[in-house]
Amino acid sequence: MRSPALRASPYEPWHQHFLRNRGAAHAFPWLESPRLTARERRLVACSIQQFQLGEWARGRGLMRRASTHSAFAADLAFLPALQLFVAEEQEHSGILGRFLDREQIPRLQTHWIDGVFRRLRKLAGLEVCAMVLVTAETLAIPFYQALRDATHSPLLRAICVRILCDEAAHLRFQAQTLGLMRRSLSRPARAVRAFAHSVLFHTTTLLLWQQHQRVFRAAAWTFHRFWNEARREFALLERHITQVTAQQPFLDSARPPRLAD
Numbered sequence: 001m002r003s004p005a006l007r008a009s010p011y012e013p014w015h016q017h018f019l020r021n022r023g024a025a026h027a028f029p030w031l032e033s034p035r036l037t038a039r040e041r042r043l044v045a046c047s048i049q050q051f052q053l054g055e056w057a058r059g060r061g062l063m064r065r066a067s068t069h070s071a072f073a074a075d076l077a078f079l080p081a082l083q084l085f086v087a088e089e090q091e092h093s094g095i096l097g098r099f100l101d102r103e104q105i106p107r108l109q110t111h112w113i114d115g116v117f118r119r120l121r122k123l124a125g126l127e128v129c130a131m132v133l134v135t136a137e138t139l140a141i142p143f144y145q146a147l148r149d150a151t152h153s154p155l156l157r158a159i160c161v162r163i164l165c166d167e168a169a170h171l172r173f174q175a176q177t178l179g180l181m182r183r184s185l186s187r188p189a190r191a192v193r194a195f196a197h198s199v200l201f202h203t204t205t206l207l208l209w210q211q212h213q214r215v216f217r218a219a220a221w222t223f224h225r226f227w228n229e230a231r232r233e234f235a236l237l238e239r240h241i242t243q244v245t246a247q248q249p250f251l252d253s254a255r256p257p258r259l260a261d
């Protein structure tokens with residue numbers, strides 16, 4: 001029987017979601033799919049290398065900060081859910097790594113952008129750490145959409161679809177966390193947080209385009225389309241955060257999606 005603390009936790013549905021997702025069958029055509037063409041390889045290799053590195057995180061700093069944060073200390077479902085979330089990110093990195101190995105594209109050990117993001121997360125508290133993470137995840141959505149459309153490889157397309165499904169849920173999970181952290185803040189303090197997040201997001205959006213525009217152009221995306229898609233995802237994220245901050249627990253939009261969504 002579940003304890004009352006677990007029953008009351010908004011993270012219990014998330015814990016269940018990540019468990020279900022981990023157990024779900026995700027088949028990829030590793031054997032049947034042809035290799036990338038030389039042109040595709042030239043267009044997407046560097047971007048996949050960077051994302052493979054960026055998706056890898058042990059999450060130790062995040063877990064340590066989360067375990068001592070007042071908003072979550074008493075929530076017995078939060079840390080197990082967070083652990084499964086980190087494991088899902090590691091799985092993304094593992095899948096992309098296997099893809100790179102199959103294509104004989106070397107895995108990166110370091111990249112300056114990854115280094116900057118990791119340093120930012122290390123220096124920061126839980127809220128900034130979550131803000132930096134969710135910024136990358138919000139932008140991962142247009143990136144994987146474009147990567148999917150830029151290739152004819154059934155394998156790479158299947159990998160993108162799987163990651164896109166997971167990332168859509170991650171945005172809601174992170175919105176839940178950021179929303180709960182902001183609940184105790186005054187209106188002006190929330191507005192300052194939202195402004196800082198917006199600056200971080202828009203700066204990172206420009207950087208992402210600068211780094212990965214070859215993939216977007218290969219998928220026939222213009223900068224205008226990319227900018228609008230990215231901002232649309234960010235607006236959705238902000239709406240989820242505001243709803244969690246302002247309302248009673250268990251708002252539908254903050255719940256995990258069904259796996260079939």
Ligand SMILES: [Fe+2]
Nearest residue numbers: 055089092167
């Ligand atoms: Fe991911």
Ligand SMILES: [Fe+2]
Nearest residue numbers: 089137167170
């Ligand atoms: Fe994610």
